[in-house]
């Protein structure tokens with residue numbers, strides 16, 4: 001007897017470098033996994049069933065880099081350079097955050113992600129216990145990195161970091177894993193990165209870090225260490241353990257080889273890169289070099305949404321545009337970034353990212369009835385270039401239904417929106433000299449590294 005059978009849907013599967021659609025098939029689920037995929041599985045063989053007539057089943061989408069609680073700052077800072085964005089807005093505003101704010105902010109993003117078919121996220125933030133509680137409640141999957149900003153912060157948090165890993169690694173039925181998240185080489189410095197690498201090794205967890213997001217960061221790293229940020233991360237031991245490097249838009253000689261040789265997963269966030277004018281990650285070249293790349297949304301303060309369909313589309317378009325090559329980032333490759341490659345970046349390959357037997361039943365079902373999806377020449381083209389988050393009808397994670405008929409079943413969206421709206425004014429206050437860190441700008445190049 002199966003736990004659940006999804007009947008009569010079209011199922012998207014990867015076959016090597018191509019994708020196929022199995023028309024009018026059923027998916028049977030047992031013990032959180034896909035147990036069978038066949039043309040017709042009788043509802044009588046299962047305790048529950050979902051009629052998904054005409055819907056498209058895709059692997060739950062993977063967000064490879066985010067700060068989900070930053071949904072609280074969506075649209076609060078626009079049209080400013082990155083140093084002003086950090087120093088005058090984001091880091092002052094983040095100093096207002098209490099753990100409970102982070103909890104509600106995380107839930108707001110999770111509501112948006114479930115509604116958009118995003119079932120897994122690699123998140124990077126503080127008050128991570130509260131983020132974990134939100135994930136546990138929403139029912140999604142996450143790799144949560146505990147953000148560290150500087151040595152004093154690390155020292156003060158050593159015990160809480162260990163407690164966090166002990167408490168949440170493998171929690172929520174295995175849906176949550178915990179990593180460490182030194183923010184970036186430019187605020188942490190080389191010694192702290194080395195310390196974090198040792199600590200992660202001791203805990204048996206990975207490292208999630210921002211790397212080489214802007215050309216200025218690379219210049220500063222070379223001035224300070226004679227090395228690129230990627231080389232600094234490597235020499236600090238970060239690549240000796242599983243690692244996610246976010247952004248990675250500016251690579252020096254030898255950087256790609258380092259990322260490839262150590263299996264570092266790269267998370268590209270095209271919308272943030274475009275909005276901040278910080279430069280485009282060479283995704284096509286990285287993939288050619290054998291680097292695993294996923295697609296991320298970063299936080300909503302820069303990216304405004306946690307919509308992976310949108311991010312994937314922007315990433316594909318941006319590669320074509322930058323390379324002046326319409327053949328760069330073809331359809332299946334783009335879709336793969338948002339699913340099976342994203343899973344690899346999170347260290348969850350073989351578990352999620354594909355609809356195959358024995359994989360976790362993390363599934364998004366999309367309605368294909370909207371005008372923008374007709375007529376249907378190529379469903380992958382529709383997914384990459386015309387589908388909207390609002391086409392997602394039903395979402396499952398580990399076989400549990402989190403949304404059906406666009407109704408969220410695990411979290412109360414109206415309450416979440418009330419709670420986050422009530423915090424808006426307090427959280428956007430900025431007090432002089434009160435900020436959680438200082439971004440090294442041209443005016444104060446060594447501000448953070450001197451800590």
Ligand SMILES: [Zn+2]
Pocket residue numbers: 065066067210246298299
């Ligand atoms: Zn980020």
